[in-house]
Amino acid sequence: MHATIQKLLEQALSAVAKDASLATLASMDPQTERTRDARHGDFTSNVAMRAAKLLGQKPRELAQRIAAAIPEADIVHKVDIAGPGFINLTLSATAYREEMARVLSARQQYGSSESAQGRRVLVEFVSANPTGPLHVGHGRHAAFGASLANILRATGHHVDTEYYVNDAGRQMDILALSVWLRYLELAGIEFEFPHNCYQGAYCKTIAQTIASQSGTALTGDPAVLSQLIADESHEPEAKLDALIGCAKSLLGPEGFAIFFGAAIEEILGDIRDDLHEFGVDYDRWYSERSLTENNLIDNAISKLRASDLLYEKDGATWFRTTDFGDDKDRVVIRENGATTYFASDIAYHKEKCERGYDLLINAFGSDHHGYIARLQAALAGFGQPIDTLEVRLVQFVVLFRGSEKVQMTTRGGNYVTLRDLREEVGNDAARFFYVSRSNDQHLDFDLELAKSASNDNPVYYVQYAHARISSTLRKLDDSGAKLPLPNAAALAPLCENEELQLMRQISRYGEVVQTASDNRAPQMIVQYLRDLAAEFHSFYNAQRIIVDDPQVRDARCLLITATQQVLANGLALLGVAAPDTM
C-alpha cells in the first residue's frame, strides 16, 4: 500500500520535472509516510517543502503543481494541500477493502516481505557463561534476540541464531572447583566454603549426582586443601587460583574433568531447557573450546601476524586495534603464553564471517559496550567492512520486589532466575514485557506488580482482543452461517468510521514490520499490537458484528477475521500465544 502511494508521487514528480526549471524534482524521494493524525488523511509527503528552497519556489504552490500531477488511481480518494505545504492523500474505502482481501488470502504470510532478498544474518544473543542458571537479565536478551530474529526473517533475511558457549577459561574452573568443594562436604570433609566460589544450590546438586555415580573417593589429600583454605596470607582471588591448581593436581586432569564436565553438562542442559520452554531455540550452540580443538585461535593469530598487525611488548603479544578505530591496542597472547578471551572472540567472529554471513548482529549487555570497537577492529583486520558486525546493547533489568530493589550477585547465588520469573508471571507476559521497551532503555521489573496486577499487563489487552474475536466467530459458526469469500462484493458494506479506522490500522502492519526490522526494534511491534487491539475494541463497542443483515454481518466477520490474523502474526513475531479463549 505504501509502495503504491510512493510510486504515484514519484510519477507526479517526474511529470512536474518536465518543466526544465523544476528538473531536480525527478530525482527526489517523495518520502511519503503515514500521517499521525487521521485528519491529515492517510499518507503525506513533505517533498514540496524540501524542494521549495532548492528551487526558489513557494512551497504551497509547488505542492499544488505536484498534487495536480498525481495520476488518477482508484485507491486515492482525495489529495489536499495543507499547512506549510504538505501533500496529503486520503485513500478510498475500496483501497482498504482490497487490503483486507490481501490479509485473508496471505494469512500467516501477511506483513512479511522479501525486501532483504535473502541477506544472510547471524544473530548471536544471551551467550551467558554456563556457570549457573539464567537470571532475569538474560531473559531480556533471550526475548529480544528471538523476536529480532523473527522480525528479520519476516522481511526476507535468511537468519541463523547462535549461542556462544564460554566453556573454557577461569570462570569455568571456578565453577568446577565449587562443585568439587561441595562434593568434599558430602564426603564429610570440613572446611569453610570460600565466599568467592559459586554459592548457588545447583553446585550441591551436581556434587550429589557425581557422588552417587562415582562414589565419594575423589578427594585427594584433604589436609593439603584444608591448609590452603585456612591460609590467610593470600588475597582471595589469588587463593582461588591456588585452589584450582590444588584441585587439578590432587585429582589429576581426568579427575578434574569429571567435575568440570558434569558441571557444564548439567548447567548448559538446564539453560537449554529453560530457553526452549521460553520459546527460544537456537540454530547452533557454538563451543569456545571447539575453537582451540580446531586450532582456530592459532590460525587467526597467524593471519593477523602475517598482515603485520601484531607486535610484542612487555612479554605479551598485542593486536594493533587502534589502526581500526579502537582507543588502545589489545593483548591477544599474555606474558604467560595463554591466549586472551579477546583472542577467542577474534577467532570466533572470523569463523562466523567465513561461514558466509553478510551481517553479524550481536546482542550484548550494555556493560560490554567497550568491547565493540575491538571486535569491529578484529573483523577489519581480516579485511571485512567494519559494519559487518552490528552490536545491539541490551540495558540491564533492574528487579524490584515492591519498592525494594533485589540485589543480585552471580557467584553469591542470590538471584531471581528466568525460570522463577516465568513461573510467576508466565511466558507470554514475560516475553511481551521484556520487549515492550527499547533495548537501550533500562527496564524496571517489579515482581510484585507483575504478579499481583497481571491484569494490567498489556499482553492481556492484546490477547483479549484475539480471544474476543475467536469467541465472536464461534458464535457465527454456531448459527450455521459460513464466512463468504473475501471478494470486493462481500467487503463492500464496510464503510462505518470505526470500520475504516480498523482497516487503516490493519493495513499499516507490513510497514511496521519493515520499520521494526530496519531499526532492530521489536518494541515497535508491541506498540503496534496495542494500537491495533485498541482500534478493534473501539470498533467492537461501537458496532454490533452479528447483525440480522447477512451482507453487513458477513463483511464485519471478514473484517474481524483479518484483525485476528494480524494480531496472531504480530504476536507470533514476539513468541507470544494468540489464545482463542482466556
Add this chain to the structure above:
RNA sequence: GCGCCCGUAGUUCAGCUGGAUAGAACGCCGGCCUACGAAGCCGGAGGUCGGGAGUUCGAAUCUCUCCGGGCGCGCCA
C-alpha cells in the same frame, strides 16, 4: 578524566531516518452491560519533551554546552 547509553504527564514508558495541536498504559474524576466476552468502551483533568544556545520553513528528534543518572575504560571472562 575519557568513551557509550539515557533524561518526555503523578508513575512506567512510546514517539518510525526532522513535520502539522507530543501519544499510550497505570493511577485520578465522570459516564456505558434486558445486545456477539466489561480482562472492554466513551469523555475529562494532567507537559517549559532536564536547562540553555545553534542549524532549519519546521526540532522531543540533528549540533554544541551545562546539569542529573547508568555503564565501561585489565596480560578477567
